[in-house]
Amino acid sequence: MLETVVGNVEFEEDDLYIFPEGLPGFEMCKRFLLWENPEYLPVSWIISAEDKDILFPLIPASTILKDYNPRNSHGNSAERVMIMLSLSQRAEEVTADLRAPFLLNSETKEGRQTILTDSKYSARHLVKNESYPNE
Amino acid sequence: MLVLTRKLGESIQIGENIRCTILSVQGRSIKVGISAPKEISVYRSEVYDEVVEENRRAVEAVNRENLKVLADLGFKKITYE
Numbered sequence: 001m002l003e004t005v006v007g008n009v010e011f012e013e014d015d016l017y018i019f020p021e022g023l024p025g026f027e028m029c030k031r032f033l034l035w036e037n038p039e040y041l042p043v044s045w046i047i048s049a050e051d052k053d054i055l056f057p058l059i060p061a062s063t064i065l066k067d068y069n070p071r072n073s074h075g076n077s078a079e080r081v082m083i084m085l086s087l088s089q090r091a092e093e094v095t096a097d098l099r100a101p102f103l104l105n106s107e108t109k110e111g112r113q114t115i116l117t118d119s120k121y122s123a124r125h126l127v128k129n130e131s132y133p134n135e
Numbered sequence: 136m137l138v139l140t141r142k143l144g145e146s147i148q149i150g151e152n153i154r155c156t157i158l159s160v161q162g163r164s165i166k167v168g169i170s171a172p173k174e175i176s177v178y179r180s181e182v183y184d185e186v187v188e189e190n191r192r193a194v195e196a197v198n199r200e201n202l203k204v205l206a207d208l209g210f211k212k213i214t215y216e
Contacts, residue, residue: 020174056193063210087202115178
């Protein structure tokens with residue numbers, strides 16, 4: 001079990017996503033858990049199995065942009081396209097990194113963060129302006 | 136750092152599968168061709184470094200104080216599958 005700032009996380013080895021290339025900035029971390037806490041949905045958390053302090057929120061790309069379709073994606077239906085959020089104390093300052101999406105394949109349990117060289121996507125996309133209103 | 140001098144058209148082999156070739160030299164710009172297996176990511180260093188910075192920023196921003204903001208983002212609850 002991992003005691004993290006977002007909750008106590010139980011997992012089994014089979015649950016982990018393997019990032020063969022690691023994560024830019026955290027290249028030593030290759031095993032990650034995608035953890036969903038109902039309290040935070042649609043935000044889920046990617047947590048390093050090697051270091052519980054290395055975690056951050058991910059959100060389905062479709063939650064932020066309807067037509068977001070990174071070319072590097074294999075277009076596999078088992079592959080989720082997730083976007084990393086940088087939190088802040090104010091909602092207006094929370095940003096999403098549209099330039100470096102996460103591709104998580106739930107069948108192969110392989111994950112990677114890819115970098116889009118298409119400059120139309122911002123690394124610090126302001127989330128508050130684009131998100132759908134609460135229903 | 137290993138330093139190698141190469142002439143136009145010459146290349147450098149890295150491991151078994153990666154080859155970098157000097158394609159052209161014009162003033163201060165050098166065009167490098169890179170052949171690598173598709174599972175090897177190749178990026179301009181400054182692009183990669185920016186992602187490193189954003190990832191570190193995102194990790195540092197996860198703390199109890201900032202978690203409260205999630206309720207204010209107005210995300211529609213969605214379910215998978």
